[in-house]
Amino acid sequence: FFLLISISKSIIDYQDTVEPAQEFRAAWSSPWGGDADLVTFISIEQFKDNMTYILDTLKMYNMNSLIYHVRTHDDALYQSKLNPISPYFKDVDYKKFDPLKWMIDETHKRGIDFHAWMNPYRIKSDNTTDIEDILAKYAEYPENPASQRENILYGTSSIIMNPGLENVRTFIADTIIEFLEKYDVEAIHFDDYFYCDMGARGKISGDFTILDEKDQDTYEKYIDDHPDCPYKKDNATDKADWRRYQVDLLISLLKERISDYNQKNNKHIQLGISPTGVYKNGDGIVTYDEKQNAITTGSNTTAGQEHFASYLFCDTLKWCNEGWIDYILPQSYWARDHPTAGYLRLMDWWDKVLKYKKVNLYSGIGLYMADLSVNTYGWQKDFQELYSQLTFISEREIIDGASIYNFHTLRSLRDGLDTKSAKQIENGIKAWTKRVPPAEIKSFGKIMIKNPTNIKLKDNILSFDRVEGAKFYIIYRSEEKIKFTEDEIIDIIGNPENKRNIEFSIQQVSNYNYGVKALSYSNTLSTFIPSRPSSSFK
Numbered sequence: 001f002f003l004l005i006s007i008s009k010s011i012i013d014y015q016d017t018v019e020p021a022q023e024f025r026a027a028w029s030s031p032w033g034g035d036a037d038l039v040t041f042i043s044i045e046q047f048k049d050n051m052t053y054i055l056d057t058l059k060m061y062n063m064n065s066l067i068y069h070v071r072t073h074d075d076a077l078y079q080s081k082l083n084p085i086s087p088y089f090k091d092v093d094y095k096k097f098d099p100l101k102w103m104i105d106e107t108h109k110r111g112i113d114f115h116a117w118m119n120p121y122r123i124k125s126d127n128t129t130d131i132e133d134i135l136a137k138y139a140e141y142p143e144n145p146a147s148q149r150e151n152i153l154y155g156t157s158s159i160i161m162n163p164g165l166e167n168v169r170t171f172i173a174d175t176i177i178e179f180l181e182k183y184d185v186e187a188i189h190f191d192d193y194f195y196c197d198m199g200a201r202g203k204i205s206g207d208f209t210i211l212d213e214k215d216q217d218t219y220e221k222y223i224d225d226h227p228d229c230p231y232k233k234d235n236a237t238d239k240a241d242w243r244r245y246q247v248d249l250l251i252s253l254l255k256e257r258i259s260d261y262n263q264k265n266n267k268h269i270q271l272g273i274s275p276t277g278v279y280k281n282g283d284g285i286v287t288y289d290e291k292q293n294a295i296t297t298g299s300n301t302t303a304g305q306e307h308f309a310s311y312l313f314c315d316t317l318k319w320c321n322e323g324w325i326d327y328i329l330p331q332s333y334w335a336r337d338h339p340t341a342g343y344l345r346l347m348d349w350w351d352k353v354l355k356y357k358k359v360n361l362y363s364g365i366g367l368y369m370a371d372l373s374v375n376t377y378g379w380q381k382d383f384q385e386l387y388s389q390l391t392f393i394s395e396r397e398i399i400d401g402a403s404i405y406n407f408h409t410l411r412s413l414r415d416g417l418d419t420k421s422a423k424q425i426e427n428g429i430k431a432w433t434k435r436v437p438p439a440e441i442k443s444f445g446k447i448m449i450k451n452p453t454n455i456k457l458k459d460n461i462l463s464f465d466r467v468e469g470a471k472f473y474i475i476y477r478s479e480e481k482i483k484f485t486e487d488e489i490i491d492i493i494g495n496p497e498n499k500r501n502i503e504f505s506i507q508q509v510s511n512y513n514y515g516v517k518a519l520s521y522s523n524t525l526s527t528f529i530p531s532r533p534s535s536s537f538k
Contacts (some may be wrong), residue, residue, distance in 0.1 A: 021486045022523060023394065024327075024362050024401025024439045025432060026065035027410050028117065029054055031088040032072045037407045040088045044097050051103050054407060057414055059110050061425075062432040064492065066107055067189050067403060070100065070179070071118035073125065074138075074146050074161065078182060082143050082175050104183055111472045111492030113438055115187040115272060116179065120172045120250070121160040122193055123152065129159060145171050153214055155196035163195055164218040164243070169250045173257045180261055180269060187270035188258065192331060194247050197311040204236035204309075210243070211236050243313035255324040268444060268521035270326035274364060274403070275316050277332040277346055278304030284349050292356035293321045299349035303340035320359045326443045328359060329403055333366025335378030335385055343389055351398045358442040363393055363402045367428075368409045370420040380420055386428030394431065400439035434486050437474060440523045447522040452502075455516060462504045467518040467526065470495045474525070475504055476515035484515060484525075492519075 031038035037054060041047050058066060070076070076083040078100045085092075092099055107114045123134060123146050131149055138147035145151035145161045145168045153162050161168045176188055198213035211234065219242060220233050231238040251273075258269050282298025289295055294317060298306070307314045319325045330350055336343045347363055354361040367386060369376035378385040393399045404410050413425040440446070452464040452473065462475070472495060476488040493504060495518075506514070518526040 021394075022400075022437045022439045022525075024065055024360070024403070025061075025063040025436070026067050026113075026115070026362075026401070026403035027058060027063060027407045028067045028069075028403060028405050029407040030069035030072065030117070031077070031086070032069060037411070038069075038088065041090075041092050041099060047099050048102070051099075051106065053411075055106055055110055055112065057407075057411055058112060059435075060414065061410070061429050062435045064111065064435065064438045065113040065115060065186075065403070067115040067117050068103070069117045071116075071175070072122070073119065074121075074123045074144065076179075078179065080175070080178060082141060082171070082178055084137060084141060084144075100183060104185060108184075108472075108494040109496070111435070111474075111494055113186040115189040115270075116183070116185045117189045117191065118176070118179075119193050120190060121163055121168070121196075122158060123161060124159040125157075127154050127157060127159055134159070143171065143174075153196065153198065155198045158193075158196045160193075160196050162215060162218055163250065164215055164222065164246045166249075169246075169253055172250065173253050176254065177257060177261055180258075180267070185269065187272050187326070188254070189272045189274065191274045192276045192307060192312060192314075194250075195243055195311055195313045200311070202240070202309045202311040202313070204240055209236045210239050240309060240313060244308075244315045247314055248318065251319050251324045252322070268441075268447070270441060270443075271324075272327040272329060273316060273319065273325050274329040274331060275307045275314055276305050276310075276312065277330045277334070277364065278306050278341060279316060279330075279353075280306050280308050284345060286349065286352040288356065291321075293317075294353035294355075296349070296353060299341075300345045301341040304334075304346075317353060320354060320357050323358065323443065325359060326441060327362060327400075328354070329362040329364055331364035331366070331405070333364060333369060333405065335366075335369070335376060335382070336388060337378045337382075339377075344392065347392070347396070347399065351396050354398050360400045360439055360442055361398050362439075363389070363399055365389055365402050365404045367404050367421055367424060368406055370424050371409060371412075379424070383420070383423045384427055386424040387431050390428055390431035434489050435492050436486055436489065437472065437492060437519050437525065438523050444522040446524045447520040448524060449518055449520045449526050451526040452516045452518055455514075457506065457514070460506045462506050462514055462516070463501055464516055466495065466500050466502055469520055470518035470526070471521050471523075472519040473502060473504075474517045474519060476517070478513050478515075479511060480513070482513045482515035484517065488515070 029037045039050055075086045077086045077089050079094050104114050138144045151162055151168055153160050200208050200210045200213055203209050219239055223231055223233055231242045254271055258271055262269055278301050280298030281301045284300025287295045332343055332346050334341045334343050350361055369379040393402050409421040412419045412422040449467055449469040452467055454465040456463045473493050475491045476482050477490045478488045
């Protein structure tokens with residue numbers, strides 16, 4: 001896995017040295033919203049050009065992961081028996097071309113992970129659509145809960161499937177398994193949409209509380225059907241706990257179903273959650289119980305939306321403590337100088353509460369805030385904000401990387417725009433000067449694989465044997481002896497199927513040492529196993 005190339009000689013050195021840094025570096029990309037990057041599918045060429053631009057930009061900025069929206073509104077950017085096709089892909093002829101399959105393959109060719117972003121419950125992003133129109137849309141999908149009015153909740157600004165119903169949760173799990181059976185991805189990813197606001201915004205006291213919201217019938221029926229349950233029909237605090245329990249049931253079910261799929265199919269699919277940045281507003285102090293679970297009142301923030309309550313009702317710390325998710329990516333979008341939810345205070349708290357957990361912690365970076373018309377403090381005034389946040393992450397013990405929201409603003413520098421986000425990126429990318437592999441996945445444990453062997457260089461093509469169990473390969477180059485450090489990495493490439501021999505084109509050969517390591521599905525770098533070289537190089 002280490003090849004010395006010079007004018008006069010070529011040898012192999014099998015000694016492992018220092019391993020490079022590993023860090024999750026991602027961006028969110030979606031076809032939905034005013035800042036969409038995926039245009040509606042018109043032709044194969046148009047789609048390929050659009051997606052190639054996205055992937056090449058990620059690689060240009062030395063990123064290694066893409067979080068890509070494949071399910072936006074109880075639909076699918078792929079062929080599904082359970083969900084109607086997304087309007088963005090309504091003109092795709094799947095007999096000729098599968099856009100998502102092509103996209104995933106192209107992502108992997110570049111040594112980039114693909115995280116499939118799904119919204120679990122959302123049907124509409126407004127509340128103006130008539131119920132009969134919704135039922136008509138899903139009439140041909142009887143297994144989809146949106147085909148029955150009793151499964152649908154109208155909120156103040158959205159329409160969702162009812163999270164308190166078992167058939168809804170089972171359907172979401174079935175949708176994920178259907179997707180995994182079709183596509184080879186690294187993770188299923190949810191953002192922050194679970195319960196929606198139905199008028200009370202999560203309030204448990206006052207004139208209008210969650211007891212007055214439209215899922216009260218679901219809540220009361222649950223109590224009637226479960227006489228031993230601890231919840232009371234007229235107690236808003238109980239209903240808040242019940243809602244959190246219903247979301248718990250979804251996450252634990254997904255953990256069970258994905259783990260079972262992984263075991264049966266020798267796969268390593270992660271489940272990742274990106275909640276709003278604030279779990280609870282508190283004093284920021286963190287201690288630990290005998291199980292090394294965090295004891296805390298919440299982050300040292302005062303005004304952030306609390307996803308523990310608010311109208312989302314997500315106990316994300318419980319999910320981490322129980323090991324139901326593989327990574328958590330809080331949307332810590334604010335600038336460092338934000339007066340009520342400053343970035344450093346917020347992420348310092350997350351860093352502490354995940355200290356002893358086998359759950360990867362990443363940080364959501366709010367680059368989009370640089371271009372907003374409202375005051376977002378440092379994002380608009382300090383063009384070192386992005387760089388400072390990224391370097392802060394690299395210095396923390398527990399935080400394993402970041403994802404930038406969103407690709408639409410990430411592309412502003414390459415597009416030559418004179419925007420504040422472009423200025424942020426110009427400085428920020430200095431924190432990512434070289435490509436690195438994504439962070440090791442803590443929940444999987446280390447999956448150990450062998451180093452590449454039979455390395456050869458001929459006609460500027462570096463070749464080596466395929467490694468069993470490898471996901472990607474990391475290529476190193478140095479004028480000195482290879483130490484396998486970050487500054488020696490020149491590329492990360494995929495592991496094409498049905499190829500025994502992997503090839504990589506080298507632009508400059510003379511007087512360089514080249515090294516190759518393989519990356520397993522736990523993002524663990526390959527290890528040295530002593531053996532005699534299979535051949536020599538002259």
